[in-house]
Amino acid sequence: MAALQIFRINLVFAFLVWGVIAWQAIWPALRERARADALRPILYLHSLRFVGLSFLIPGVVSPELPAAFAGPAAWGDLITAVLALVALVTLRSRAGIFVVWIFNIVGFVDLLNAFYTGIRLGVSDEPGIQGAAYYIPSFYVPLLIVTHLLVFWLLLRKDPSTERQ
Numbered sequence: 001m002a003a004l005q006i007f008r009i010n011l012v013f014a015f016l017v018w019g020v021i022a023w024q025a026i027w028p029a030l031r032e033r034a035r036a037d038a039l040r041p042i043l044y045l046h047s048l049r050f051v052g053l054s055f056l057i058p059g060v061v062s063p064e065l066p067a068a069f070a071g072p073a074a075w076g077d078l079i080t081a082v083l084a085l086v087a088l089v090t091l092r093s094r095a096g097i098f099v100v101w102i103f104n105i106v107g108f109v110d111l112l113n114a115f116y117t118g119i120r121l122g123v124s125d126e127p128g129i130q131g132a133a134y135y136i137p138s139f140y141v142p143l144l145i146v147t148h149l150l151v152f153w154l155l156l157r158k159d160p161s162t163e164r165q
Contacts, residue, residue: 007127007138014142022146030154034161036091038154039100042147043091046084046107049144052077054133062129066121069114076110083107101155108148111141 030038054060055070083103090096118124118137127134 003127004125007124007134010138011142014139015146018143018146022150026147026150030150032160035154035159036096039091039151040088042151042154043084043088043100043103045147046103046144047081047088049077049081049084049107051140052136054136055130059131061131061133064126065129065131066123069117069121069123072117073110073114076106076114080107080110097155100151104148104151104155107144108152111145111148114141 030041053074055065055074061070080103083099083106087096087099087103090099114137123129124137127138130137
C-alpha cells in the first residue's frame with residue numbers, strides 16, 4: 001500500500017475516532033458547565049500547539065518539505081498557542097470571550113490553510129517529507145479541528161450558567 005493511501009487512512013480514522021470521542025466523552029463532560037469552565041480544557045490543549053514549530057527543524061522534517069508549507073503552519077500554530085494562553089488568562093474577564101473568538105477563528109483558519117497549502121504543494125503526496133512531524137497532521141490536527149468546532153458550538157450556544165440565575 002502506498003504511503004499516501006496510508007496517510008489518508010490515518011487521517012480518516014483520526015477524524016472518525018476524535019469525532020466519536022468528542023461526541024461520547026468530551027461533549028457530555030462539558031455541556032452542563034459554564035462556558036468559561038467548558039472552554040478551559042480545550043484552551044489547555046491548544047496552548048500546546050507550539051509543537052507545530054517542529055516543521056521548521058531540519059532532521060525532524062525532510063529538507064524537501066516546502067518552506068511555503070512549513071513556515072505558515074509552524075508560525076500559525078505558535079500564534080494560536082499564544083492566543084490560547086491569552087484566552088486562558090482573560091477567560092473570566094469581559095474581554096475573555098472576545099479573545100476566545102479571535103483564538104478560535106485564527107486557529108481554525110490556520111489549520112484549514114495548512115490543509116489547503118499542503119494539498120496544493122503536494123505535501124500529502126509524499127508524507128515522508130514530513131519526517132517525525134508526520135503525526136501532527138495525521139493525529140493531532142484532526143483533534144484540533146474537532147475541538148475548534150466544539151469551541152464554536154460553545155460560543156454560539158446559550159451559556160448554561162446564565163440559565164440557572
